[in-house]
Amino acid sequence: MKQNEQETSSQRNGLVKEIKADGSFNRQKNSFTTPFGKNPGELLIESGRYRLLWSAVCPWAHRSVIVRRILGLEEVVSLGTASPMRPNLPYVDWEFSIDENGVDPVLGIKYMSEIYKKTDPNYEGRPTVPVIVDTMEQKVVNNDYFKLTNYLETVWAPFHKENAPDLYPEHLREEIDSLNDIIFHDVNNGVYKCGFARSQEAYEQAYDTLFKRLDELEQRLAKQRFLFGDFITDSDVRLYATLVRFDVAYYSAFKANRNRIVDFPSLWGYLRDLFQTTGFGDTTDFDAIKRHYHLSNHIASNDQKGQTILPKGPDMSGLVSQHNRQALSTNTEKFLYKK
Numbered sequence: 001m002k003q004n005e006q007e008t009s010s011q012r013n014g015l016v017k018e019i020k021a022d023g024s025f026n027r028q029k030n031s032f033t034t035p036f037g038k039n040p041g042e043l044l045i046e047s048g049r050y051r052l053l054w055s056a057v058c059p060w061a062h063r064s065v066i067v068r069r070i071l072g073l074e075e076v077v078s079l080g081t082a083s084p085m086r087p088n089l090p091y092v093d094w095e096f097s098i099d100e101n102g103v104d105p106v107l108g109i110k111y112m113s114e115i116y117k118k119t120d121p122n123y124e125g126r127p128t129v130p131v132i133v134d135t136m137e138q139k140v141v142n143n144d145y146f147k148l149t150n151y152l153e154t155v156w157a158p159f160h161k162e163n164a165p166d167l168y169p170e171h172l173r174e175e176i177d178s179l180n181d182i183i184f185h186d187v188n189n190g191v192y193k194c195g196f197a198r199s200q201e202a203y204e205q206a207y208d209t210l211f212k213r214l215d216e217l218e219q220r221l222a223k224q225r226f227l228f229g230d231f232i233t234d235s236d237v238r239l240y241a242t243l244v245r246f247d248v249a250y251y252s253a254f255k256a257n258r259n260r261i262v263d264f265p266s267l268w269g270y271l272r273d274l275f276q277t278t279g280f281g282d283t284t285d286f287d288a289i290k291r292h293y294h295l296s297n298h299i300a301s302n303d304q305k306g307q308t309i310l311p312k313g314p315d316m317s318g319l320v321s322q323h324n325r326q327a328l329s330t331n332t333e334k335f336l337y338k339k
Helices: 003-013 061-070 113-117 145-153 170-186 189-193 200-221 234-253 265-273 286-295 297-303
Strands: 049-053 076-083 132-134 137-143
Touching: 049 061, 061 145, 061 234, 061 297, 113 132, 113 137, 145 234, 170 189, 170 200, 170 234, 189 200, 189 234, 200 265, 234 286
Parallel strands: 049 076
Antiparallel strands: 049 132, 132 137
16 A cells, blocks of 8 residues: 555544654543542442443453453443444444444444543544443543553442452552553554554564563463462453454454464463453454454555455464463462452
8 A cells, every 4th residue: 555545544544643753653542531439529439320331342441341240340330332343434433333223222322422522522532442431421431441440440349249359459559550551552552553553664663562572471471370470460351352362353454473372382371261261251252353353444444445355264262272371370269359
């Protein structure tokens, strides 16, 4: 694709504002970041009041859904699901076409942008997921995907199921936050920096950073079952959301093709271990993921204009095979429980 065609494609896809002068991808910042909590000005913690909007394709949204399930918040915060395919519009949006009559049954909206515009008529960014909507006030209250799981893990504790695991133990929070920041920049967002790069130099820099970090994580996980030892934490949820999409999407669609995750012995075993854990594999939709990354117009059209073929592979049945990761742990439990 020629440079001017790339620019036209980016403008059509609403990504042009997120491409820097050097051709690198610079993700937009979140606009609704009021925290949940008990302090003045914070969002009330209340069962039945909020709706979490997501799409099964989105790694940022997926991790919130994983934590929601693990902690037993499914009856506390309702879930609205957008289609994996972007609507054919002159801007990037999500639509609720998989719902009856093509509208979210609680909010009555057809497109994600409707609730963003209803909240702020001057909102000009991409309408992103995950997003928490106050159903009583019919407005967006939080789309801060970076901190959302932490809110669910901490201030939402009064609504956790009995004996819910501790995914964000207080004595590890500083270390978890530090690792989460690295994972975000170099891995979670690193694959997008590869896929949305608009210069060879930006692409190769992102590619090298991504695989250098995956090599480091491979070494770390060769010695311990999870990122912080014997128990699953918030960091594992965040890394999983990218790893599980890697071989079916990022490897080919985003040209992150030095290695597949199945080629990393420790990362592959680790991914299988998590996939076989309640909350992870049972919230993973490979068909939706493949359709989005290979067919959706804002991604596929970058390099495959007019291409409508859905890849048949890869075979992901190995995710349910024996992993033997428990040999690296001194505990039979995968989760840490508060005493």
